[in-house]
Amino acid sequence: MITAENKKEYYQALIDKNTEYEGVFYVGVKTTGVFCRPTCPARKPKIENCEFYETAQQALLASFRPCKRCRPLSHPNQVSELVQLLVEAVEANPEKRWKDRDFQELSVNASTARRQFEKRFGMTFIEYARARRMGLAMKLIRGGEAVIEAQLSTGYESSSGFRDAFSRIMGAAPALLGERKILKASWLDTKLGPMIAIADNETLYLVEFVDRRGLEREVERLRQKLKSAIIPGSTQPIRSIEHELNQYFDGKLSEFKTPLCFLGSPFQKHVWEELKKIPYGETRSYSDLAKAIGKPSAFRAVAQANGANQLAIVIPCHRVINTDGELGGYGGGLIRKKWLINLEKRSLK
Template sequence: MIPAERYEEYYKALLEKRTEYEGVFYVGVKTTGVFCRPTCPARKPKFENCEFYETAQQALLASYRPCQRCRPLSHPNHVSEIVRLLVEAVENNPEKRWKEQDFRDLSVDESTARRQFKKRFGMTFVEYARARRMGLALKNIRSGRTIIDTQLSTGYESSSGFRDAFSRIMGAAPTLLENSKVLKASWIDTRLGPMIAIGDENTIYLLEFVDRRGLEREVERLRQKTKSAIIPGITEPIQSIESELNEYFDGTLTVFTTPISLLGSPFQKSVWEQLTKIPPGETRSYSDIAVSLGKPTAFRAVAQANGANQLAIVIPCHRVINANGDLGGYGGGLTRKEWLLHHEKKKRLRH
């Protein structure tokens, strides 16, 4: 059971439905006998009626039953049946232009599809399907097909409409993409909430929690630095990092082997290299990293490089803390940082 001194913090997170606490705690409600996630949409109980647990198993053992609204025994951000059905339909016919009748044929309410896709992917279903069509368009252009052929095959009668849609999704007009790279972005569910992974067929460039502040700017900087189009999709490195993250959160993996690409200055790369040398379950201060680089006064620059890391968990910036023992900052939120450190420390003590 969670120490009582954390109750007020967790109760505040419960009232605010804070996503960064997903997987960190569960709350048992004495008056109803149910237990919930931190983000449960149900009416909030009084503080004195709450008990907090680290795992769903602990709540079950305390005789609480799972809430029917937030379903704490399912995976956080679990894919709904409607989302799964529509994603599968898009993959079966990615060039399809969706109309009202198509939703009726699948017995899916169009407004429900819009809402669930917006919550899940940050875009409506129509935008998702359009992005998939555009991915095929890009593939056609790169394989030598003309712009006009590609425009017509993806269902755009107007060339200006095609170019506008292409630019909005890909970040560049089709004629400008002939010599550029293509990166694919995928959603990965984890114990601490969803992450986004971006990579090509060889490496991972970005791995961040979806609710990280400033993520949009990070993605845009990546696109500019690599001169790339970024589209929804899966690559072997993305599949690899998803598998390794599952093992990491299960406590069976401590070293990531998925190939990564580091985009930064020589100093930033030297800092990131030092981060990978910090053993799981241990921490270092910004000053410690500066000393290890032979630049003992550069601790502020180390902190900035630490914050510029775009590969959360894999490049373990969460293992760097203040010299006085305080956690310091973390792009994914201090609650996640504390959880990660505790998780790694428990793993180390068991071995």
């Protein structure tokens, strides 16, 4: 988690081109749309134009592209030509969805690419390409309705990768929606990192951390189930959840009132209803939960339903841990799970 203090420290390191901070943070520069490593030789931005990230993936998801001068994806040591080739291939076509045959076209072995990327960046090449693509769509969502309107009036239809990336992830280009149901999506900056919220005028369908594993698939499932398209914007349930989450993160709210829609199988819905009953500040094990729904042997299915939750924090799947007291899994990452459990325990006192 990057605090206000970290921010000052990182900015100083950036000014000093301090090599000790290589790999500790990346900086996104709002005025240019690129992200850099701390020692970038380019002229340093003003602090108000900097956003700091702990991983390259987070910077990509926030819609920054890698700087051509400091090549944030090729440090600290020189990367192989293979990795460089792949990064460049993504930049040439950032909205593309990569398949195995695309590697063949580049004469690259898919599993070598996977291994080298993972070793270097802690994510596979496919995850890298997805983060870059998601980032493009997220850029429009972050900008909100005004950005879409501006793009429409300045020939959005002909603008590069944006439309493709956006429609591949969110369902359709805004101008082509026609009769379909429309959901709105907003970017929420929270203490625990950026989240995305999707709702119509009545209920909230999804709220997730932007870097959650599998978010793109979740969004796709949501679109297909509701036969809908998603455009940037806000609705009453989004404004409500944003307000409630802020209060929650400050330890001032223990129960959410924003209207929710559970989109899942009857079994999943049953599990989610039961999850909502776990009191603030307490935890349960997967087998406790299985017993509570009257299916004590189904704890694996329960764990899966837990993982399929699309309403992070609001349906408190972070309150479910392993029987032995270990944290278990969490789609938003274990650091966040731990933080949430601690927040609730602290706030109860």
